[in-house]
Amino acid sequence: MSIEISGVTKRFGSFTALDNIHLDIPTGELVALLGPSGCGKTTLLRIIAGMESADAGHVKFAGEEATHLHARERKVGFVFQHYALFRHMTVFENVAFGLRVKPRAERPSETEIRRRVSELLKLVQLDWLAERYPSQLSGGQRQRIALARALAVEPKVLLLDEPFGALDTKVRKELRRWLRRLHDEMHISSVFVTHDQEEALEVADRVVVMNHGKIEQIGSPDEVYSNPASPFVYQFLGNVNVFHSRVHGDWAEIGREEAQTRDAGNVVAFVRPHDIEIENAPVAGGLESLVQEVHTIGPLVRVELAHGPELVEVELTRERAATLTLGKGQRVWLRPRQVKVFEASAWDLEDGGSGI
């Protein structure tokens, strides 16, 4: 079922949580709402679910007006960050809840309920826990039960609010792949909220990047990562080095093609740490720097360099770092592989300055 959001605005007192949001989510898509905390992503999700009402604007499901429908009439599945399982019920009863509260005429028979619930528990691979209580489960298991519970009523839309936020890294990675598979099998539209860019980029068909109650960019994970629409998106989707053309005259040479089209004195260049090459010998337009720190982090080597008073961060592969034999205080030259140039005015001073 498709979801259309038009002109949705929500204020809490003087704070504008959502400012005239327009968003279309086509049937069958898995969409991530990505942004820092307080950007309005959870509020938007809660408005779609009917737990919060918008001050203005409309929400439509499959073209049908749903703005004023109560949460229980929207037939959406909702998964909470902290699971919100019913403590006094067994896992089985938790999953069966949505079926048991149906009006008598629609309620499946007891055998049918048993069949459906055990099917769902098999789907989330936890059928052996049916008689346990939520307090006896691990976080990852609880969230899978919460998901099974939400799917029991066969929702057309699945909404997940930071579903893996309370879990540790390993479980989180496992669960998000599993969510992707599940989404593809169930043929539903899913929207999940996250502040973790890696999670959004890995799982979603489309990523909606939000900031300060507004949508900054909508696009495929590849699009938003490699072609960010604003400095905010660029910066939010990964580590970044910021260079001001006024300060880094040499550097502007390298981003030349792009920079030329703009007012050369008033642009900022964004370069990801892994898009910078380190050379031992001077190169044309290379930025002369001193090595400050070298950290080996798993397969990566992170090098902190000083260009005058500015700090530049570079990520290299282990192999490349080995051929360079970098040491503290060593003089090197930096060459960017990829630069993204924005007008300086788009780069809010309070957000940045230079560096990472």
Add this chain to the structure above:
Amino acid sequence: MKRVLPGFGLSLGITLVYLGLLVLLPLSGLVFKSSALSFAQWWDIATGERALASLRVTFGASLLAATINAVFGLIVAWVLVRYSFPGKRLVDSLVDLPFALPTAVAGITLATLYAGNGWVGRYLEPLGIKVAFTPLGIVVALTFIGLPFVVRTLQPVIEDIEPEVEEAAATLGASRAQTFFRVLLPGIFPALLTGFTLAFSRAVGEYGSVIFIAGNMPLVSEITPLLIISKLEQYDIVGATALALLMLIISFLLLLGVNALQWWAAHRHHRLNGGAL
């Protein structure tokens, strides 16, 4: 065996001595005193017409008052936890007033209010409802003194329920009533029983406020504590202790029953094998 948490022996000793001095010693004195009677004599006093009537009034009114408090105390506690409104702190502190007010003052005030010419009584009288100086008045007084027990017991438990649980129930299609009876009440129920028990126990032992509003007519609106006092005033100490012992036994049995119910409420899910709730 060495314990990780120190002080078990000492604190258990203090606990036992304290409870022994405060609770067991007076109670055993009571039992000792009433043992001057043979069982047949004791049974005669216990099953006397006036004694039985007073027991009916005492326990009946207490049960009724505790039940009323369980229902309305739950609502009060819910409102105080879940909603914010101007004057909430004031309302919250009002709940404690029955704890602090001397019971005699409460009794006199209630009697004045509910008397035929009182602020409330004058509107009830034409409807044929007499409150002051009837058993109904006793229920009113006992409800008044029991309220804080229910509210204060429930508040922390309600605070513990995440609002998300209600939202989850709503997205799963549950109506408000279904959410309340299937999701919220089962979680609150053990605490509600505790609050009920406390209010009930307090009501059974209440004396001060009741005697002012009850009218104290033998066989109609006379509570057992009053009967005990009047026996004492006639220097019938053995008779008074006999009645006291009787109250003690009944109270003990009732509390035991409520505790069993509480245990059942806390453990019943272990007996349910995923069946209907």
